[in-house]
Amino acid sequence: MTRTSDLLTLTPAGLYCPPGDFHIDATRGVPRNLVTHAHSDHARGGHQAVVATEETLDIMELRLGAAFCRQRQIVRYGEQFALGDVRVSFHPAGHILGSAQIAIERDGSRVVVSGDFKRAADPTCTPFEVVTCDAYVTEATFGLPVFAFPDPDAELAKLLGSRALFPERTHVVGAYALGKAQRVMRMLAVAGYDRPIWYHEAIAPLAAYYARRGIDLGDIRPVADASPKTLAGEIVIATPGALKNGWAEQFPDPLIATASGWMNVRARARQVGVQLPLVISDHADWPALCATAKDVGAGELWVTHGETEALVHWATLQGIDARPLDIIGYGDEDGEPAMAVAA
Amino acid sequence: MKAFATLLDRLSFEPARNAKLRLIATYLATEPDPDRGYGLAALTGSLKFRHATPKLVRVLLRERVDPVLFNLSHEFVGDLSETVALLWPEPEERGDPPSLSEVVTTLETTSRAAFPAQLTLWLDGLDRVGTAQAHHRIVADRRLVTPRQDRARAGR
Numbered sequence: 001m002t003r004t005s006d007l008l009t010l011t012p013a014g015l016y017c018p019p020g021d022f023h024i025d026a027t028r029g030v031p032r033n034l035v036t037h038a039h040s041d042h043a044r045g046g047h048q049a050v051v052a053t054e055e056t057l058d059i060m061e062l063r064l065g066a067a068f069c070r071q072r073q074i075v076r077y078g079e080q081f082a083l084g085d086v087r088v089s090f091h092p093a094g095h096i097l098g099s100a101q102i103a104i105e106r107d108g109s110r111v112v113v114s115g116d117f118k119r120a121a122d123p124t125c126t127p128f129e130v131v132t133c134d135a136y137v138t139e140a141t142f143g144l145p146v147f148a149f150p151d152p153d154a155e156l157a158k159l160l161g162s163r164a165l166f167p168e169r170t171h172v173v174g175a176y177a178l179g180k181a182q183r184v185m186r187m188l189a190v191a192g193y194d195r196p197i198w199y200h201e202a203i204a205p206l207a208a209y210y211a212r213r214g215i216d217l218g219d220i221r222p223v224a225d226a227s228p229k230t231l232a233g234e235i236v237i238a239t240p241g242a243l244k245n246g247w248a249e250q251f252p253d254p255l256i257a258t259a260s261g262w263m264n265v266r267a268r269a270r271q272v273g274v275q276l277p278l279v280i281s282d283h284a285d286w287p288a289l290c291a292t293a294k295d296v297g298a299g300e301l302w303v304t305h306g307e308t309e310a311l312v313h314w315a316t317l318q319g320i321d322a323r324p325l326d327i328i329g330y331g332d333e334d335g336e337p338a339m340a341v342a343a
Numbered sequence: 344m345k346a347f348a349t350l351l352d353r354l355s356f357e358p359a360r361n362a363k364l365r366l367i368a369t370y371l372a373t374e375p376d377p378d379r380g381y382g383l384a385a386l387t388g389s390l391k392f393r394h395a396t397p398k399l400v401r402v403l404l405r406e407r408v409d410p411v412l413f414n415l416s417h418e419f420v421g422d423l424s425e426t427v428a429l430l431w432p433e434p435e436e437r438g439d440p441p442s443l444s445e446v447v448t449t450l451e452t453t454s455r456a457a458f459p460a461q462l463t464l465w466l467d468g469l470d471r472v473g474t475a476q477a478h479h480r481i482v483a484d485r486r487l488v489t490p491r492q493d494r495a496r497a498g499r
Contacts (some may be wrong), residue, residue, distance in 0.1 A: 030357070144419055145408070145430055146426065147429075164367065165366075233352060253359075264429070266355070266356075266422075266425055267420060267422050269356065270355070275356045275358070276354065277356065284461075307419070310411070310412055310415045310416075312410050314412065317409070
């Protein structure tokens, strides 16, 4: 029986599997890196070989350029393959398009790295899959009991209700360029919103990629195609960075909304000047973090980043051997944590 | 109470005077009597409640939530009303949320001894927005930023 600590350790470059000789979501250049998803805090450039799902590799190329690594290996969900002395498989994490949990096995022991994940429904990506294991390496971005998220469709209904109440104002929705923006577009399309959805140019390449992958985002149009003053009553999707820079001021009496898990705490929303907080998150909330820790049946819980202390405390009370890893570098560039830093 | 709580929540995010007025006008136009009357009284600061203290709510919450998780949460959120709203456990079966007039009339007649049980019953019936606003109004007696106060502030 292999010990879980033999399968996965922590090095200055991040999580490392000695018997497989690879890193996972390395924070600096390494010979071989397995990537859970394409957010830039997990998918950095500068590695020799990168192993990931096709979508993650495509998005890394879009964001980092074609030369982001020397060698790529595409992995399909559920497909098991050998790396060194271990067997590895990728499983849906439900976080964004192409996101995966990574399972490592040897001699009947299994460690699963969640990357970032969520359990809530998302029409733009494959739903989370529970993979039982001996040690679960979990995120804890929203690892406090104050983060129990409401139904995302009810949050979207708030946006549509506000638009009906203020038909002369432009509703500008802050949403991270990769994942959240496309999810909000798709949710609007699913909700039957029949106006064009306007977007900030920074979202263009990834929206086009999602559309190429067969995800119908509705009638989406770049803001550059219109005169800003004509967009009264319309919905515009913008990056959080653009909102901080006053980009929304070009629209008629703009009403600033933001789609993020941080919006669950009203004080946070006020600090960043949001008028219409929409609690739509691509991360697991507290109930989902706790439920997942139980569902995977792991005796050990390693908490990589986020609000680690409360989750470790809770897991310990449940009889799970839990400890924080506090990996430096995760959560810095993903849209949701970045907003917390700004706040 | 739910419509009033939603109004307060929205008002607290909306800086523009005319937009605040539209929100209030929509509330007054759609809510029945006597709720909208009490709503107006609450907005103008004319309602006062006895027996309700932050200490009582802290005690009620500590009976329901792990103290370490409460402290970490309160530290993160900063505001007691919001922490209470976010941590108050979901009841197994949510009762009907009280109407604003029910809250006001009951508070006038409830004794100090009976108050904790009454407050618990209400908080069990409210969703998070309602709980936060109930706490703000009943316990914390938080002043609302109404258009009139905005004008006063602008004049300073």
